Amino acid sequence: MVSTRIEVDYLLETHGEVQRVAEFMAGEQSSGTFVAIPGETPELKERVAAQVTRLEILDHAVEGPSLPTRVKVESEARFKRAFITLSWPLDTLGPSLPNLLATIAGNLFELGSVTGLRLLDIRLPDAFAAAYPGPQFGVQGTRRLAGVEARPIIGTIIKPSVGLGPDETASLVNELCSAGIDFIKDDELQSDGPACPFHLRVEKVMRVIDTHAQRSGKKVMFAFNLTGDLDQMRRRHDTLLKHGATCMMASLNSVGLVGMIELARFGQLPIHAHRNGWGYLSRHPMLGWSYTAWQKIWRLAGADHMHVNGIGNKFAEEDSSCLASARACLAPMFTEKPCVVMPVFSSAQAPRSAPATYQGLGSTDLIVTAGGGILAHPKGAAAGVEAMQQAWQAAVAGVPLDDFARTRPNLRHALEMAA
Structure with a gap:
């Protein structure tokens, strides 16, 4: 009935x-x-x-x-x-x-x-x-565009959060593409500031990504932050299409519900939905929203990826709450229209986080974005990417990280750094 x-x-x-x-x-x-x-x-x-x-x-x-x-x-x-x-x-x-x-x-x-x-x-x-449209890409569409199947999508965030210009950003993206990264995103603080104009950042970053794609056959997904008013987001979305980008990012609490609905209606790319500001809606246990309820609104409005915090995060949220949020993102909303979205783990993520994340979620349908967990690796970004990939290989295989790291020096260095 x-x-x-x-x-x-x-x-x-x-x-x-x-x-x-x-x-x-x-x-x-x-x-x-x-x-x-x-x-x-x-x-x-x-x-x-x-x-x-x-x-x-x-x-x-x-x-x-x-x-x-x-x-x-x-x-x-x-x-x-x-x-x-x-x-x-x-x-x-x-x-x-x-x-x-x-x-x-x-x-x-x-x-x-x-x-x-x-x-x-x-x-x-x-x-x-x-x-309502619901997610147009979701898990399967995101995997297809990112060229990643049967494992987590390993990503990072451009750091410093703000301050890098278009050329510096493109240089870092070049290093990350060479390292074998799957996914990169703007920080939520970076959109279209004078120091790093959106159109120049897109042009220079996509030139780097396309060059690597021609050589490797894999196109790294970059979530460009187009947060703004509706006209700005339309123009920025068209800029992304012009340069062949495969993802756009918006801050949910900044663009609002109607902004997200309209972005999904005219948008032709996956929407990476950032939840910055979530704390003021949720942090008091007797006020606001549970994430289980809140994320349903945004999924139906059209988000394809939803941030859920991360294991061992730098914020106030317990690991159990983070995992419950991620499971909620993967739970169907309707029989005929599941509206399933890709949960995004972020905040202080590193190789040590992989086993607990996999055991708690029971799925590899996720994006994990590690900023310092990749970029701060003592051997460089390429070693950081490899260490994250190896940590997830161990987690899925059920092998303790320290045992897996014995013959994998980049993973071992990452674990020693976090000890």
Whole structure:
């Protein structure tokens, strides 16, 4: 049976009566308001009102609110937490991603009776799959363009993040192509600054990539950061097509949902979606989004690659959370339109990260981008690329890294450097 309802799971904290607060949330985000109104008839509510379809009160309360509220709370009040599911008929808003966000992640976060709210998961009717493109390339299209099968795509980031001009960037790309890299990306801080104009960077980098491709038969994928307003992104996308590029990158929180939807509609290249700013949406455990829910919005909008952080990263996220995010990217969203995307592991990635990443994900369908993990190798970038490739060979084969490194000096040097 085809579902015609939108279902969203939340973790709620409140000092009020949980059932009443959940029902208030449902009314606030559909047909109701803070007082009864004559126009909200039973027939109207049947057609468009949200419902509370699950309520599971957790068996412990907390003494203080997770988030501040101006609502007066009795000093002896206990703050209860519960898992709740709200369900909206599709007729409430239709298959519209921008209006979906306003409905499921709008004023709910501001309600005075809510002292904690985290959006955990979303389940959407098939009408959304019909209305939006989803990833045009995903895992298989990315592998085809990168010329990499049956193993992870090994990549790096141009470092320093900013400061290199077009010629210096092209020189580093030449070194990385010679080393056998699969994938290179701009840093998210580098787009079209005066020191490294986008069109010149693309022209010079693609000249290097094409030269290596003619010699080796393999075209390295470079994700050029075209983040900007819509007209800028259109022009930059056309520049990429002109020079034969095979990937474009956009910062999700910078271009916004409509920007991503439009980029996917006019774009003819895989979209490497960077999640910079994710921390302000997620870092407090009782506020914001889970990655499981958040990444579904962007996958449906058209992203082909999604950043998920990395094992042993430099940020605040636990390894288990990073791996759960990556598994979510590979989990189908719809029966007829899976919308599967390639997870991208980044942040302090190095050969030591490979075994735990593979064991936790259980797949080689990923991009791993190691900046210092490749470029800082004591024997140079070529040795860094080889060490990463060998680390993943060992991980997939189930051979301990230190044993595998005994006859592979570049891997051994990388492991010693990280010790």
